[in-house]
Amino acid sequence: MKVAIFVLGLVLLFVGLLGAAYGWLAASSLETAHAFTCSPSGPPEPYPGWCASLLSSASSYRTLAFGMVAIFVIGVVLSVAGAVMQEVPSAPAMMVPPPVPPPGALQACKNCGRSMPSTDRFCPSCGTPQW
Numbered sequence: 001m002k003v004a005i006f007v008l009g010l011v012l013l014f015v016g017l018l019g020a021a022y023g024w025l026a027a028s029s030l031e032t033a034h035a036f037t038c039s040p041s042g043p044p045e046p047y048p049g050w051c052a053s054l055l056s057s058a059s060s061y062r063t064l065a066f067g068m069v070a071i072f073v074i075g076v077v078l079s080v081a082g083a084v085m086q087e088v089p090s091a092p093a094m095m096v097p098p099p100v101p102p103p104g105a106l107q108a109c110k111n112c113g114r115s116m117p118s119t120d121r122f123c124p125s126c127g128t129p130q131w
């Protein structure tokens, strides 16, 4: 989950950054083209409405660039959140019960060391009383 958010954030970050750069450059070049070809002293418009469409395209790209900046910001927030977020453990350590000795706990015989139930008084191997 944490990694997914982080990766998604990175993807949005890069997409937003590239998209914003692309939109900004496209808008700037269109505006440059408009300034160059639509000046009163410049060459006439290639076709009627050329200058108006240049301006409207430039403003569309500018809007796209701002939208991409928003996506970039969302990507930054998501990736930072994913990076600092505490991984939620699937099985919290507090919920694990401490090991409980089984009912028939074993002990080692005082005499021969054979392991035997602690409830048995006499060793099944050598017969030594344990208590």
Ligand SMILES: [Zn+2]
Binding pocket: 109, 110, 111, 112, 113, 114, 123, 124, 125, 126, 127, 128
């Ligand atoms: Zn024994």
